[in-house]
Amino acid sequence: TQLLEQSPQFLSIQEGENLTVYCNSSSVFSSLQWYRQEPGEGPVLLVTVVTGGEVKKLKRLTFQFGDARKDSSLHITAAQPGDTGLYLCAGEPTGANSKLTFGKGITLSVRP
Amino acid sequence: NAGVMQNPRHLVRRRGQEARLRCSPMKGHSHVYWYRQLPEEGLKFMVYLQKENIIDESGMPKERFSAEFPKEGPSILRIQQVVRGDSAAYFCASSLLAGETQYFGPGTRLLVL
Numbered sequence: 001t002q003l004l005e006q007s008p009q010f011l012s013i014q015e016g017e018n019l020t021v022y023c024n025s026s027s028v029f030s031s032l033q034w035y036r037q038e039p040g041e042g043p044v045l046l047v048t049v050v051t052g053g054e055v056k057k058l059k060r061l062t063f064q065f066g067d068a069r070k071d072s073s074l075h076i077t078a079a080q081p082g083d084t085g086l087y088l089c090a091g092e093p094t095g096a097n098s099k100l101t102f103g104k105g106i107t108l109s110v111r112p
Numbered sequence: 113n114a115g116v117m118q119n120p121r122h123l124v125r126r127r128g129q130e131a132r133l134r135c136s137p138m139k140g141h142s143h144v145y146w147y148r149q150l151p152e153e154g155l156k157f158m159v160y161l162q163k164e165n166i167i168d169e170s171g172m173p174k175e176r177f178s179a180e181f182p183k184e185g186p187s188i189l190r191i192q193q194v195v196r197g198d199s200a201a202y203f204c205a206s207s208l209l210a211g212e213t214q215y216f217g218p219g220t221r222l223l224v225l
Contacts, residue, residue: 030211042203042216045215092211098168099145104153
């Protein structure tokens, strides 16, 4: 079983602060996705990264895929209360036949 | 997750009853995946289906659980003789092609009393 470790597990910050969270594995992934999940809802896709070293930006969110395709980071600039939620990373291990492996998630709280 | 529909959103069953969870994929998507999310746990893969075929059921318990995706109609995840440990959120996702991005539905929260 290939595991995705997300850190930190919980993060509480003040509005306007910057933050970086991580998704790490000892295994190689053919692609990696970041999702955001609100309470009582399903995960909503934020980004998919597929190339080692790839950087993608989505407004104030910056996603990076590690060169070796084993890890990823999410950086949020000037966090807002609307960023509050559960951030999940998910990867498709090489040869996994479309089966996604999920991390346990990072619970982010942004205080006004 | 707009487009993937699941019903019911909440389901309460007593131990020993059957639970049927339905998933309608996004329009044009023929690949469906079921995941289970237990409290304090990440989502765990259960089964991957394409129209009328089970592609990978390696994450699904061998007993009491079954899944289908008929030629017409939604995908069904069926749990027979439910036990309290089956209480969880069950999510369905769909993709246009194998290996492409999966889009999730809102989930069905199953509570077994």
